[in-house]
Amino acid sequence: MKDKKIFSIVLSGAAGQGIQTVENLFTQIAKESGYNVYATKEYMSRVRGGNNSTEILISSKPVRSFRKKIDLLVVLNNNAIERLRDRISDNTIIIGEKNFVSKEKNSIPISLLEISNSLGSSIYANAVAVGILSGIINAEKTVIDEVIYEYFKEKGEEVIDNNLKAIIKGYEIGKQLNINFQIEKNGYVKKHMLLNGSQAVAKGAISGGCNFISSYPMSPATAVFTELAKASKKYNIIVDQAEDEIAAANMAIGAWYAGARAIVSTSGGGFALMEEAISLSGMIETPIVVHLGQRPGPATGLPTRTEQGDLDLVLYAGHGTFPRIIFAPASLEEAYYLSAKAFNFADKFQVPVFVLTDQYLLDSFYNVEYLPQIQVERYIIKTTKDYKRYEITESGISPRGIPGYGEGVVRVDSDEHDEFGHITENPKVRVDMVNKRMRKLNEILKEVIQPVLFGDENYEYLFISWGSTSQILKEAIEELDIEKVAMIHFPQVYPLPKETENYLSKAKKVVFVEQNVNGQFANLIRREFGIDTSNRILKYDGFPFSVENLKEKIKEAL
């Protein structure tokens, strides 16, 4: 695995300069040409100006994690290089406008603007860039035609033609650069899907039967909202842009009550406003699915950056005590799968279910072989005249009816209530109801999504991670390929299976890897299992770990 070949391209420029278009087109062209592709971006909290960058990795084997190294840097504005200085090595080739790149070692001055203008307008600069990159990787020309056609088809033939011309022009230039690019193509990659984290979550939700979203825009969670809105007509999804997050969460709960499968998509600050509603969901046992795309806090923090700082937030959200389920996907496949599963679990266990992602995961693109169709499981019953919404059962789960379906009435109450949902202050009923609700935790554990071990099964050193960091950690461990070293990834971070303890107690040294300042998952493990969790690799500058960085940290920890 150590010889995995990766060619890393970074595009850097101001917001509004079209890096995203280049990313979109070029990753598709690369993938359709048979390369494994990975792309991730980082951007400032502004619509124009500033400095953003996108990393695109082209590789023979699948690669799905941020790398520090840059083989080829394309700079579109003047302060790009300074921001990336510590990622530029002696081997980095830098392409860009002469006055931006001239002072650099391996620089190739190319004026995208000039070339574009020579084609009649400055607006083709991005197309020229796409062409140059396509030339470098030796992309298939028929693929380029198709991708461009698809992308611009609604704009008419002229636009298509002009862009194609610009790309071909760039393509020729790219070829002539003779850049040392030695990645193998793989025919099967063409059949893959290319998608990003937001799309994976949205597709997962749809597979899980989602038919209602109410949300209030907030980076980085808006994209999931937008994806579901796009799918509204095709899949019959009710879409409500709420006046605030409180409305959004209460609507989602109301929607579940009425028989829908509803989600809210938000970030930490927006979620902080939903906590009372989460408690309501816990009490009335009407589910809610929450997608929370994490970004660095506190407060507004770094609104377009990444962090894993809101595990504690969802773990303890809402006043009072009640069960909940928290998923944290590492990969797009997992984001898809868990987002679907969230709806089945929510329906079955009648608790709030969280899908915890982050900006890094949501904005990461790559080719994915296959997303399985998930069976939508519904647990709604038809009510009878004497229906009791909160029937005391051994499992703690009471059959859930919805209004208008059956002869009964469905009565839910945020006060403590009896089996009929009627308000009560009887201390015995209170205790029975608390116990009933809490019993559901055991049921959830019976179907827990198990942690995943990777690496040497006879490990002495065990690295522990969750969410998007796990994927980066996995590639680091894979590439280091050291004996006695393994990792465990937790797709379900709460509740945790008993088996966790066995995994951990087998290790000589356990190290937690998280993207937050306090090691929130380590704290949870310590709370649950009492083991020493003091070895922690933490990062909280708003940027993801790189594989290189983690490799070093792992070596230091051994």
Place this chain on the structure above:
Amino acid sequence: MKDKKIFSIVLSGAAGQGIQTVENLFTQIAKESGYNVYATKEYMSRVRGGNNSTEILISSKPVRSFRKKIDLLVVLNNNAIERLRDRISDNTIIIGEKNFVSKEKNSIPISLLEISNSLGSSIYANAVAVGILSGIINAEKTVIDEVIYEYFKEKGEEVIDNNLKAIIKGYEIGKQLNINFQIEKNGYVKKHMLLNGSQAVAKGAISGGCNFISSYPMSPATAVFTELAKASKKYNIIVDQAEDEIAAANMAIGAWYAGARAIVSTSGGGFALMEEAISLSGMIETPIVVHLGQRPGPATGLPTRTEQGDLDLVLYAGHGTFPRIIFAPASLEEAYYLSAKAFNFADKFQVPVFVLTDQYLLDSFYNVEYLPQIQVERYIIKTTKDYKRYEITESGISPRGIPGYGEGVVRVDSDEHDEFGHITENPKVRVDMVNKRMRKLNEILKEVIQPVLFGDENYEYLFISWGSTSQILKEAIEELDIEKVAMIHFPQVYPLPKETENYLSKAKKVVFVEQNVNGQFANLIRREFGIDTSNRILKYDGFPFSVENLKEKIKEAL
């Protein structure tokens, strides 16, 4: 200590029947007559009807915890007895209207209404009851005159006279009942203050320099709001009834920013709405003091009952990570002291500070010897032209200026910011600022309010508690007086001093006593120190532990 003499009176009737008036008047009369007095009440979430009760303990030595036993039960409506059945023993004397009490063993039928009517109106029934109780305890008649005068003075002489007449009538009846009442008077008690938890918190806040409250009514926290509103003119306290809790919290932070010392008073559900603001406070390092009166959740739960279920809520409130301080008083003196201290700590450390009480503590009355004047510590500086609100310092604390005081401008920002408060996305500045904020935790620990040990210093069995439960636990342990048994009370539940570990590791067995379903403090201790916290005595039916109940539980645990 075992021979502590306590006479327990319980009044029970419907909301609106005036139990509170009886409680108010009688506890004052008893105290002024030289008895130690304790009173606590439990009531339904309704304004009229239903069934409420108040327990009043008269004792020679101070007693400050709920007892199960009832020596004398005064029933004012028909279903009172059934609700209290398990507290009625063979020795309980029951007084009340014939048709309510006749079936009971030691019952004394007395018609308060008839007596009242014989005095010309039914409205004196409460006064008659006060009189009967006063007669039983042999209260001083001059004291009665004074208390009644004070209470009714604004209503005019006629009202005073009529009530006095009714009381004297009751007094004679009470005396003739010849109830075995053998509590000694203590002259010094007369000099004590009689107050309840809400008043203790409010007085503490005032002592701590509180001059701003913005809140939204919510049981059981409203009383603190009301007490501060009453004191508004005398102490110059700005009072704002906000449109919602979000406004309240943001106002409090705005007020601190401008130079005030502000508090919000709320309960779990209201607080859940304030979490985004708490995160703001953490980020902009503008303090907020939160009084949270706990009641059982989730959601609306049991709105007028008691629980300690919101420790996790405040411990993890708000997205992102930042320091905070959490106090949880056991007694009125502590409620007073910590509420004052909260303001000094908030001002000094520039973090959110929580005072966590509960319905039980807020509604408990007793005589208190002395409330010390607390020094108001202010840390505001006069700014200079080049003022940097977020100057990086070793302690993490940056001198805090306020607008309009000094030549500088004070710029706070909910985004990550540089030393001037200017928005930044620089990862290095980000890390510096996170570290700066987190460093304040160490400073806080230097002044931590230490845990309090009570019982055998050479303990083998250590019981651990926090908040109002500690007081009940203390009396249980005191009365059991068993060797090798001790308890620790934590007035400050976060952050916890290192010494905690020593305390705990010395014990053979550690048992946590909490009023919630999951043992939230036990979880925190486990998270922080990794020790086994699986022995837990938990209660979550909405009612406090009784001393008797805890005595049994302690014996079982040994």
Place this chain on the structure above:
Amino acid sequence: MFSVKIYDISNSDIAWCPGCGNFGILNELKTAFSELELSPNQVVIVSGIGQAAKMPQYVNVNMFNGLHGRTLPVATAIKLVNPSLIVIAESGDGCTYGEGGNHFIHTIRKNPNIVNIVHDNMIYGLTKGQASPTTPKGVKTTLQFDGVFVDPFNPIAVAVALNASFVARTFMGYTDLTIELIKKAIKHRGYSLIDILQPCVTFNKYNTYQWYKENTYILPEDYDPTDRKTAFEIAMDTEKLALGLIYLNESKEVYEDFQPRIELF
């Protein structure tokens, strides 16, 4: 006509004070249901928290007794998901105009076909008598010791300003008017506000039964509710409160008409 009895809840101990205006509203609501022959499983009452919000506890229909202030988002969602249900969002003045104020203004904009019944006792009843957004200026309360010093919220004027589709006010003491308005609102397609003036005999000693009678008048039969300017003028008059359907805008599009239908069972 269905029997009012079918909406009764067995053994329910009603937690309101004797003499409270809420009892009247309870009867009026049940009567309106029975006159419209609504079967219990067809109706959902969504309420918040407060004395008014206890209403659905005493009515045998589907109930969502949620959070303080949050009736309208829940009711809107239920209607979107299952438009065949009759959805009533019912709560107090504090709940609807205070804590829930943002939902109030934005639900009017969305215009889902729901009925919003507000028990307007001009006080926070359940929390024992603090001022609500509609408490008149100068009234002393258990928190405003020197009297309220901010202007009351004018729900009718705001609803007209937002061009709401059905804006009514009534006094619970006028049984026929109230029943008629509830029925009209249920039959109306779009968001309907009924602000019901209601005495709180325990905490609001100012706005009594008598006060409401003296300070209100019923709009004449020939009053045309479709003119927005007139409606606003009427709404502006806070000396003498108009009762009846004050504003009606039947041209407004309904929220659920823009949303897909989802399969429920």
Place this chain on the structure above:
Amino acid sequence: MFSVKIYDISNSDIAWCPGCGNFGILNELKTAFSELELSPNQVVIVSGIGQAAKMPQYVNVNMFNGLHGRTLPVATAIKLVNPSLIVIAESGDGCTYGEGGNHFIHTIRKNPNIVNIVHDNMIYGLTKGQASPTTPKGVKTTLQFDGVFVDPFNPIAVAVALNASFVARTFMGYTDLTIELIKKAIKHRGYSLIDILQPCVTFNKYNTYQWYKENTYILPEDYDPTDRKTAFEIAMDTEKLALGLIYLNESKEVYEDFQPRIELF
């Protein structure tokens, strides 16, 4: 007159798009400050989150850049605590009328002496172009693919309905009018709303500079803003938007006058 320069922030990289209407408002605000000779430490700008809310980052006065939607409670509190400060609550249409809607209506009731400047670009700018409460019906956005289908929020009408003390609208392209209104609002005692129409050149392709010019008119010199009925009629007209001081109510009592003064230093 002070130099506008004293309000400049050194080395600040302004994060708005070239051509954005926010630049104009920035200049108008600084000019108003300088013409009123306000020293930086006397003024506080409280903002929320959004493009508009970045404003105080570029003005050298006291700054409280708080949470999305929460400008008004913070501004009110600051004014209560220190009435000698000039307090400006400034943010976008989404921040003020969406997330912050409840504070909007209740702050009008409280009537603290603050100025509320709303950059009304009829869009959520910072989050990349979703509809805001004021986005006109039918406009397609990055989320409302088939166009917005709910009625826009009418802040002017709501403010008049709530009898706000100073209600104005302007277009940032009209520099003199805007400066004049800001100055008037600062001098006015009580809550002043200035809804400033502002193009978002990136996400709102409908409400352009041109559109605002074509769809607005300036109220005549002799317009009397003290008549509430007329003001409401003007507010109701959403075809042609009136600019200027639309409603003025000078008899309203100011919130901080009912509160004790506290000692600060």
